[in-house]
Amino acid sequence: MKDYTAEDWLPSHSGLGESPLYRASDDTLFFVDIKNQLVHSVPIAQGWAKKKTLELPEPVTRVHVVAGRQDVLAVQTKLGFALLDLQKGTLDRINEVCHADDERELDGKVRMNDGAVDAKGRWWAGTMALDEESKLGRLWCLREGRVEDMSSSSGGQGEEERAAVPNGPVFSPDDRIMYVCDTPQGKIYRYDYDVESGAATNRRLFVQLEGGGMPDGAAVDVEGHVWVAANSQGKLVRYSPEGEVSGTCAVPGAKMTSCPAFGVDDMKTLFITSIAAEGSTGNVYRVRVDVAGVEQHPYRI
Numbered sequence: 001m002k003d004y005t006a007e008d009w010l011p012s013h014s015g016l017g018e019s020p021l022y023r024a025s026d027d028t029l030f031f032v033d034i035k036n037q038l039v040h041s042v043p044i045a046q047g048w049a050k051k052k053t054l055e056l057p058e059p060v061t062r063v064h065v066v067a068g069r070q071d072v073l074a075v076q077t078k079l080g081f082a083l084l085d086l087q088k089g090t091l092d093r094i095n096e097v098c099h100a101d102d103e104r105e106l107d108g109k110v111r112m113n114d115g116a117v118d119a120k121g122r123w124w125a126g127t128m129a130l131d132e133e134s135k136l137g138r139l140w141c142l143r144e145g146r147v148e149d150m151s152s153s154s155g156g157q158g159e160e161e162r163a164a165v166p167n168g169p170v171f172s173p174d175d176r177i178m179y180v181c182d183t184p185q186g187k188i189y190r191y192d193y194d195v196e197s198g199a200a201t202n203r204r205l206f207v208q209l210e211g212g213g214m215p216d217g218a219a220v221d222v223e224g225h226v227w228v229a230a231n232s233q234g235k236l237v238r239y240s241p242e243g244e245v246s247g248t249c250a251v252p253g254a255k256m257t258s259c260p261a262f263g264v265d266d267m268k269t270l271f272i273t274s275i276a277a278e279g280s281t282g283n284v285y286r287v288r289v290d291v292a293g294v295e296q297h298p299y300r301i
Contacts, residue, residue, distance in 0.1 A: 006270070012282060013276050037057070038054065067299065071086055080095060110129055122142065126166035166180055172193075179218060187209075209228075226239045234255040256275035256282075
């Protein structure tokens with residue numbers, strides 16, 4: 001087992017730092033501050049002094065690279081999917097999460113949280129309960145312009161699988177496994193994933209974090225190991241495909257670690273966001289690791 005220690009890199013002091021995203025085409029790191037409704041872009045070579053910050057009229061919870069474009073990011077808004085113009089700071093709506101008629105009251109009780117794009121361009125995203133306790137969260141999928149509630153579709157998650165704060169998903173290097181965190185319960189689940197159809201089936205427990213750790217965002221490396229932010233414990237934990245701990249990374253000063261993402265040219269740098277709460281800095285950290293990460297799939301317009 002290999003242990004690492006991350007360095008404090010960007011003094012962002014984010015109220016709720018999330019969704020680090022590396023874009024190789026211009027060597028830039030993006031991340032969001034959900035609480036303060038900010039999206040930051042930071043050139044890796046120049047750092048925080050050359051950052052650009054967009055202040056938006058609503059929170060953006062997740063950002064994705066758009067294939068062939070540097071002028072926009074694909075983003076998750078409070079309850080929808082959109083393109084963010086990085087010069088104008090405007091949102092071009094793609095579609096919205098739409099609860100069924102008998103559940104419309106949920107629109108005011110949840111918001112979007114984490115998400116990922118699969119190898120075929122499907123955009124998976126989770127909603128979470130604003131009180132972080134009620135099991136109102138579920139997974140949604142944007143495919144061919146339509147948003148589907150995966151709790152009511154065949155092959156998707158059932159009602160018993162809903163969580164207060166689902167995080168993820170992330171996909172294995174061969175796209176055959178999808179991992180989803182249940183943050184308050186300290187659990188990570190794995191699904192068999194059919195990338196051709198987009199069906200997620202055979203949900204089972206992957207790991208239970210020890211000592212009250214709450215799994216927040218996650219990233220996957222080329223060996224198929226899952227790096228997860230152990231929120232409330234100030235560290236990342238690396239799990240093998242069999243669910244065994246294969247490494248850790250301490251994040252000094254960031255008890256409330258929130259999300260890791262791989263980047264730079266060899267994909268061996270992990271960028272880590274955090275939350276300014278309970279003595280935690282809210283800054284962005286980074287660490288060099290021995291195994292390269294898997295590049296995230298871009299959204300294709």
